[in-house]
Each structure stands twice: as C-alpha cells, then as structure tokens.
Amino acid sequence: MTVIAEPELLDSTALADPFRPQLARIASVTRETSDTVTISTELPATGSLPQFVPGQFSMLYAYGAGEVPISISGDPGNPDRLDYTIRSVGAVTTALITRKVGDYVAMRGPFGTSWPMEAAAGEDVLLVAGGIGLAPLRPVIYHILRHRSEYGRLVILYGARSPKELLFRKELSGWSKSPDTQVLTTVDYGEPSWRGYVGVVTKLFNFVSLRPERTITMMCGPEIMMRFGIRGLQGRKFPDDRIYLSMERNMKCAVGFCGHCQMGPYFICKDGPVFTYGQMRHWMGDLREL
C-alpha cells in the first residue's frame, strides 16, 4: 500500500535558521474567485522543493509586506510544485495574490501535522469544507483519487457564501464523476441560476448516508462552522477521535516561539494544525475567546 507516511517533521537539525525563508518562483497563477488566487511555486534551479503531506502549511513572505501562514493546496503526488490557494483578507495576502508568473515569493516550511491519510486507508472518508477551507483538503482529494483502491467511499460536502465564491468549480464537477465519490455543494445565498442546495454546510449531512464507525471525517472551515459540524456528527454517532479538524490561530513564526497560535495547551503551528476532535473537545465547547 502506498499510503502517505507520517510527515518527517522539520526540526532544528533541518533548519539552521528557522526564521530565514527561501525564495520560490511563481510558475503559474490561477484566479479562483474575485478575491482568491492559487499560485503554484517552484524553487530556483539549484534548490529541491521540500516534500509536504496533506494538511501542512508554509509561511509565505511577500517582499516588504510581511509573512502569513498558507495551507498547501496542491497535489502531493507532484513534487515539483507547491501550490497555495490564497484569499485576499489583508495587506500580505493582497500582495501575494497580485504577484505574477515569474515573480518571487519566499517561504518557510512546510510545517505542521498531516491529515490522517494512514488512519483513513480502507475507510470511508467524509470531507467537510467551508469557504477557503476546501484548499487544505484538496491535497487529500488528489491523494485519494490517485490511490483510489486504498480508500472507501469519498464524500465531499462543501459550503460557500455564494455560487461565485465556490473554489475549484471545474474540479468539483470532475471529482463528482470519479468512482465511488459524492460531491455536494451548498451556498448561503443562491442566485437565480443556482440549482443546488442553499443553507449551511452542516445541512448536507441530511443528504448523505454514512457509516459512522467506518468513516474518517476531515473538516476545515470557520471555527463556528466546525463547532456546528461536530454537533451534527455527534448527533449521528460519529466517534470524536475519528473527526479531524484543521484549526486556525494567529501565527507569526510557525516554530513555537511567537506564542500567538496557542489554543488551550496546544501550539497550532507545531502540535497542529490538524487535530482530532478528541484532542480539541475541552477547548471547543460553549466557551469562547480561548
């Protein structure tokens, strides 16, 4: 079986200076929506790209503007490129999405834990994504479709604010035609031509039949979406330790020094970003501002 092994986590032996980014050239730019762009990066001829596993992120530096954590959204089976799907929400992300082919960015990483590709082998896989949260899950989809026989059913539930804000639209319809794969999309606000579901992504649980004991769930989206997603899954008897979440907090360093990404006892950068709900349960109840 060619499942992806646990990542070889970067440590101080691999990173003499963990604060120093390396340059990467933008090989292609794909506009996804009005505010979201995927950049595909390659290293200058001399360098070899670091390997990544689905779920990991890099710190991307836009010259002079700053650095932000961005999940890797590309195909783990294509080692020549690292893809990042970036939504413009501030100065640095805006600088990143306006870069052109041939421009350079700098990056550190990849950092962080992976989606449970090993635990999911032989199991059904439920992906629940909200908004830009589909980007960190796309490597999972690529990997499963590349190794189709090693996984059970693949169900992708995806919610966006409006039809125009759906990411990877062509790919979504392609994925829905893959063997044993179901893709359901929903939007908060439809428009006259929209014939799909309207409502929050957790409503889609009603339209798929799943075997809770045989399913690994991977969820990524706004924290409030994940909180409701967890409730929906718990109501359907999905075990806490088979629900995986990708968490988000402010990050300045990605190596556990800046303190910004702490949530409960965890550093999201080095203990996560992917956690089981079992790990997060105590910190994701009714309490806020943790």
Next chain:
Amino acid sequence: MDQRGYEVLGPTIHDSAISYGPIHAIEDLPEGWTSEQGPGSYRLKRRTDGALFGYATGPKSLKNFLHPSEIKLFTAERTNGTFRILSNDGLAPRRAFLGVRACELAAAGVQDRVLIEDRFKDPIYSQRRAGSIVIAVNCSDPSSVCFCTSMGTGPRAKAGYDLALTEVIDGGTHEFLVEVGSETGADLLAGTEYSEASEELRRKSDEVTARAERSIQRQFENAGVAELLKENFDHPRWDDVASRCLACGNCTMVCPTCFCVTVEDMSDVTGDHAERWRKWDSCFALGFSYIHYGSVRLSTKSRYRQWLTHKLSYWHDQFGESGCVGCGRCIAWCPAGIDLTEEVAALRAAAPAEKTNGGGE
C-alpha cells in the same frame, strides 16, 4: 572579563530602579541601596550596611539580553525584479552577568526549554545563551512580592551558574563566599586573589540564605493549580480581575519567562531595501489573537485568563513545568497592583462546586 572579550552587566541604579547595566568598577554597583516592593510599587531605599547586593530583583532579567526585545531577523534587497534575503551576520554579544538571582537562573532554564530544547532551536537565543557567563549572587533581601520558596526556585542558587557569591556582612567584616559551578567559573576564580573559605564563612553564608527564606511571607500553592485553572474557565473571579486589569501588558514585559514575540516588516521609501524585525509581544494586546475575521480574545477577561492559564497551567502540558518562578515582578510592576497569588487563591477558595467543566456542550 574585559580581556576575555566579555561585557560585564550587573546591578546599577537606572531609571530609579536597580537593573542590569554596564559594570566597569565596583563603584558602579548599588552600594548601600535596596528596594522596597509591593503590589504596584517599587521604591529605592537607602540601607546603612554598605551592601553591594542588598536588594531584590528589579524590572530587568536575563530575558532582556538573551531574548532581546527587538532584533532584526533578516534584510531583503530587491534587484532586477526579484529579491534576495541576507542573513544576519552579526555575532551574538558575549556577556558576563553579575548579580543573577536564583529565580532568574530558574527563569533562564524555563526559557531554555522553550527556545532551545523543544523541537526547534532559536539561533538568536542559543548563541546569546552560549556566549554568557553567569555570576550569581545569592539573594539576601527578598522583597514582599517574592515567593520563590513556594515555586522551589530560590533563594539560593543551586545550579546553572559559573560562579555563585554570597555577600556576608557581619559587624565589621564584609566578605564574599564564592562557589564554583563550572569549569569556566573555576578558570575565572583562578585569575583572582582569594583564600580558602573558613567554616565560619560557610556557616554565615548559609545563615544569609536561611534569613532570606524566613523573610519571604508570600505563599503560593502550586500543587494542583494546573487543573484548577482548566476547570474554572467560567469562574466569576475572571470578571472581577478584568475590572481591575488595564491589559497594559506590563506583567508580560517584566516576566522573565514570557517569550511571546511578533514580527514587523518594513521597507525604505525606494522599496529596494526591506527588513523583518522580531519584537516582544504580549497576549494582553488586542491584536495578538487577530485572525482574518477579528481578534479571538476580545475581552480583557479572556486575555488575563489566557496569560494566567498559560503561565500556570498549559505550560505544564507544553514544557513539563510551571512558567512561573515566583520572582514577583508581575505583582510589583502591575500599575493596578494585581497579584497573581491572590487571584489564584480566590479561584481556589471559591471554585464553584457545580459548574466546573470548561468544555460542556
């Protein structure tokens, strides 16, 4: 020390406080001065015995030098449509610290666990730490905010120093007992004039420590505090402390273990030269927890809770020990006089019996 290429930093009177500054001669030391400290209060006072080290810790700690408040991470230069990143080539300063207290040695140990001994190694801290000589002076005059005895970190330095001195003033004599903690320390001592310590001097040195220990009034019950805080996220005491806390972050600045930093990027007017700087940050700042939809910890309550819970509870999960060494700086330098030992005692005394689960659905 000068000959060895070390800058000597020790206690000096600076900004109406005793804090680390350059020491060139014995006259630079705060002879005949002490400090009087309480919640929200620090005052220099005269003392009559001519002690050179007769004070409790001031606002600065080793953190100010080993984990500097501002440092450049790299320079980037734009040329021909691309850019390159230049490393910092400056060598870390070599410094000898004089007058380091046991609680500060413990705090440096706590920072070692975070910045050197965890998965990643901070090259800035590591180089500065490796390039340091520590000459501890055992504490003789704890202040009213000190509680090192509750945290097991003082008042006598047990390890982590090159040399440890005890200042012994008795009647007409003013002597120092020197203990050697490393080869570097032995080497340093060999270059000075000294004589073998008498049994009596050793006994008097122990007596200095015993007196210091007895003078510490403040108590902190460390056992069980990690669980106590996790189980009381919604305790009304957080609202109470939030009504007094200014969220100014002073406690995090003076804390010798608080390590949080942010980064700032800047460029010159031509745009051809950019720099990235690392600066101390505080979990009390609103922007600290900012993500694209806003700050996670909006209320002062949540920010104080995060600080205290991290320091006294999560730190155990992350690094296997408390993040507090009992130095009391956060008490003395809090403009509102908030006292963490009092806050924890209040949480403990009135822990609601019914509602203790932080994560209930």
